[in-house]
Amino acid sequence: MAANMLLAIQERLPDFSGVERAVGKYVLAHPEKVLQMNTKALAQAAGASPATVVRFARRMGTAGYADFKIQLSAEQHTDPLLLQEITPHEDLAMMKDKLSLRIRQTLTDTNQSLANDQVDAAVAQLAASQSMSVYGIGASLLAATDFVQKFSRLGLAPFLGRDIDEVIAHLVNQPAPGVVVLISNSGENPNVVTIAKSVPAGLTTIVLTKAPKSTLAKMADIVLVTQPTSITGQMRTAATTSLMAQLYAIDLVYYRYFQRRYKDHVQRIQTSFETLHRVQPRRH
Structure with a gap:
């Protein structure tokens, strides 16, 4: 519901x-x-x-x-x-209520739309892969960056693509078996679709999108569906809630992946934490 x-x-x-x-x-x-x-x-x-x-x-x-x-x-x-939608003269309390309502709606709907079998399939492919790459444009790039930051702390090295030519050049040489994570709210961004068409055999395409019937979703091996909530009208705030939904989906995949080798991953997180505190200058 x-x-x-x-x-x-x-x-x-x-x-x-x-x-x-x-x-x-x-x-x-x-x-x-x-x-x-x-x-x-x-x-x-x-x-x-x-x-x-x-x-x-x-x-x-x-x-x-x-x-x-x-x-x-x-x-x-x-x-x-x-x-x-947000109006020019409403007070801050009303604005907070509007935004919190949409965030709650987004998380509830995304939790329901993320099919368990697709999440577990994505995690299984990530665990079996020798390489990972991830790509997104605009707000989706922020989600892609979050993916890299999280999985890097587990000793992995996901490739973060920021340019279509750079990504396609990387895909040609990406070791297999590998995973390509493509993030697009609409599933119709032409650059992301072009990248999906360029994924070679041996690499699994995981798509994170709100549009399960989109061009990008139809090209994917695994689809993780989010449900951002926007305000209707001329001014839409989908970039805010779509990012919330994407970050939630990435968190879910990350924690599920973390479970697979729980003790080892806990040790890696602890080691990175201790190393950061050892090498950083002490703050006063």
């Missing part, structure tokens, strides 16, 4: 069919009325069929319409302003 049903409906409206979108818009406009309606009444009000209402409820991650109303009832006092 979504952390906040109203926000989740608003976020997913573009993905619904026409009649499902009509149901979603009615729920957003009249959440308290919906709590008193059965499937037939909501269907009539939204210009849909009872079957569409049930399908809509299930697409929102609930067991059915009754379950949908139970979660919706917990949010009947949600301030509608929290579902709107």
Whole structure:
């Protein structure tokens, strides 16, 4: 289930069919009325069929319409302003509430969208690999950098690509078996897609994206799906929540990988910690 049903409906409206979108818009406009309606009444009000209402409820991650109303009832006092984009004159308290709501939603939805079998498959490939490389553009580059920082502390040496020509040149000579991690929120960035096309045999492509049906995802061996939450309207803040979702996914893969050789990895972390404190000048 979504952390906040109203926000989740608003976020997913573009993905619904026409009649499902009509149901979603009615729920957003009249959440308290919906709590008193059965499937037939909501269907009539939204210009849909009872079957569409049930399908809509299930697409929102609930067991059915009754379950949908139970979660919706917990949010009947949600301030509608929290579902709107940031405005020029709102106070800091409102801004904090809006952002924290979206972060909670992002982490809850991403936790559900990260399929266990895909996470474990990614970890198994990383563990069996002789080499790792990772690439992302813009905010995704920050996530790629975080991947390198984490796995480097375990004695590994992931290659961080910052330029498409540099990455493709590296891929040609990357030892196999190896892993190529490509990070793209949309899954349609032309540079990242070009890199995916250049991955040679013997290397496994792991894609981190919010778009499981994207061009990049279709080219991947393993897909890790995130669910960033953005504010609808002209000004979108997806770069903020998409990075949150990517960092969470990387943390999950890292901790799962850490488990495989737990004692050895604990020792490596401790050794790096002690070395850093020994070589750094003492701070006063």
